[in-house]
Amino acid sequence: MKRYLNILFLLLALFTAVACQSEQAHDHAEETTYTCPMHPQIVQDEPGDCPICGMDLVPMSAEGEAIEITDDLAFLLQPTNQTIVSNINTVKPEEKALPVAVEMEGIITYDDRRVYTVPTRVGGRIEKLYVDYNYQPVSKGQKLMEIYSPELVTAQNELLYLVQSAPEDEALIAGAKQKLRLLGATEAQISQLIRTGEASYTFAIYSPYNGYAIGLNTTAPVARPSQTSITSPNNAAGGMNGMGGGTTGNMADRSTAAPAPGESIQLREGMYVSTGQPLLRVVNPEQLWAEFNIPAGEVASIAKGAPVQVTFPQLPGEKLEAQVDFLQPFYEAGENFAKVRVYLPGEQKVARVGQLVEGAATYTTPPALWVPREAVLDIGTKAVAFKKEGGAFRPVAVTVGTIQGELVQVVEGLAQTDQIAANAQFLVDSESFVKVAE
Template identity: 80%
Template sequence: MKRYLNIFLLLLAVAFSACSEQAHEHDGEEAAQETTYTCPMHPQIVQDEPGTCPICGMDLVPTSAHGEDIEITDDLAFLLQPTNETVVANINTVKPESKAVPTSVEMEGLITYDERRIYSIPARVGGRIEKLFIKYNYQPIHKGQKLMELYSPELLTAQKELLYLVRSAPEDKALIEAAKQKLRLLGATDAQISHLIRTGEASYTFAIYSPYDGYAIGLNTTAPSATPSSTPVTAPNAGGMGTANPGMDRSRAATPPAGSELQLREGMYVSTGQPLLRVVNPNQLWAEFNIPAGEVTSIAKGAPVQITFPQLPGEKLEAQVDFLQPFYEAGENFAKVRVNLPGKQKLARVGQLVSGTATYTTARALWVPRKAVLDIGTRSVAFKKVGGSFKPVAITVGTIAGDQVQVVSGLEQTDVIAANAQFMVDSESFVKINE
């Protein structure tokens, strides 16, 4: 009997032990199922398995669902809000605006002559310069002023022909008038012809007078070089008078190219048609500015320009654009803007450096605040709002007017972009643009 009791107690102990183990296993499975893992820095990251935080990379720590309930206050709710949602919610946004904006472009240039008022005085007859009264650049010249005295066998012969006709055939008015006209074509004035008839003596030197007012320019005031001249000089005639041959070879006489310096010396020979002097009238001046080629399409003829003088603070001139010329020089693409200075004024001097501000109104286009565009060196970027986040997009900018930037391409008028693009970039970020 006692033996059966022991067996019963043994069986009862085994059964109780098995039940206890099953209960412990059940409790372990339930605990394993209720354990979750979260990030200490980002509590919004919750996973059922151990791992790392997808935001900061920290190891997840286990948390139990049987912990005490925590009251979620407003301040705690703000801290528990995802970081990107918090930042996005506080970013100001703007939309591109379609409008025409009045703007201006700054230019640097200088004062120069009006090329339409630069005159050339050529030699109407060949000969030798006996006396020269214009000897340096920018020497004032008045209309009717004597420039030089020229010895010319051709002029001497024409004078003697007229005197001979006046003395021998005074009744032949037509022939006398033809002789006078010949002298006029050789450069003689009516006053010189009248003086010749009145005195009855031919002059061996003939004065050349200026038909223009202004200043002498383009004179070569340097000493002549020892190299042979390319202009052939004719030998004296056989008469031994030391004068040029009346039949001097005009076809071989070389004339200097346009715009080059003119060499004038007493005793030198000149040929028919050779430029003797250039005279510029400074009553009308130009201001010429160089601007980037991209700006020239915006400025039109007649656009107002305000000219200032660095040497004269506070002094200003109001003018208008007269001419636009695309120009390419020294590998740099730019345009030349010419402005006619108004009337006679005392502020501008030839060769003076000036600054100009041309104002104009742009064509209608999309404009955004300047802060909304980020320049990353190779391109410009704006942050376009897509859903609940911002996406960097490449844009093409045009004119910059104050705190506004013209958007040529990359954005639509319905797009929403960040008002401050710099705020979207931190020290550890890199803007990646999807092409």
């Protein structure tokens, strides 16, 4: 009996020990907390992932104590894409007014106000042409062509008849002379007509301007439907009005021989011209333009009268000093830009029409903050500077303006008292991790 009691007491003690161990294990399981090995400030009651780095949480040791997060340690515990700890030189934005030069590329063109059109005052046929090619020099009073015009022949005969039959009627004679003048005759031609007493069947047209002939087109004309001769039924039948019909067809051809708007002038000997038709254009190259295209954002900085230095890539060392005379915004092919026009000095021999040139327009900016170009990082969608706060650098978005040499203008994002990294490129790796706080 005693033996059985000993066995019973032994089983009871064993059961008590197992129950105590199970209760201790249960209490230990309820008290277990989990933390991140890299970020000990993260403490949770159940397993999971670290909200900062994504690592698996591990059980915290029983004897482990919570780590006190000081201000210095807080910088180290921030995500790597928010704060960077580094020993690098810093600079402060400097407020000043800086002279800036806008680099431009352009071309030499004519002054539109010095391009003249020489029209014909009377209809007729060109018998002799003295202007053969584009850019041929033309001087004032030079003979351009000789033209035959029945209207001029009739006006000459009227003046000769009055001079010979009614020399006392000065009013009629003066009227006949004025008619010839309106038809393009010069005083010398009228005097020669009265002196010789013979009408000239060809009249010379003289240039009223100095310059170069442009707008000539010596290629064969392409016939348009309006230029074909108009044949009447009488012409086709060869009847009584055959001559009149033929004349009508020729006159229709002459009246429609004028070039259509936008076409080059088909100037050649033997062609018929109508009254008022432009014969050629004469450009005076004494005053030339240099036209430059610049981005639309820079036109607000350049004012009329700003000095411009014009250089010639083909002629190193040649420079011209000029001023901005005209600014005009343009929109073409989906692009906004502005056209800057500069009048070149009249007494110079280096500029030629069609020549490519470069220009630098200078102006002084209003007082603004300027920092080195290396201190601003362009990450595509925005520009970033790294401002020093405490012992680390924090990226801040900045708005840049004018770039001049090694300096860049900061419009927004920085204050004059801020310290920023002198070189922002050291923070760039193969995958840009810069995260700007909104």
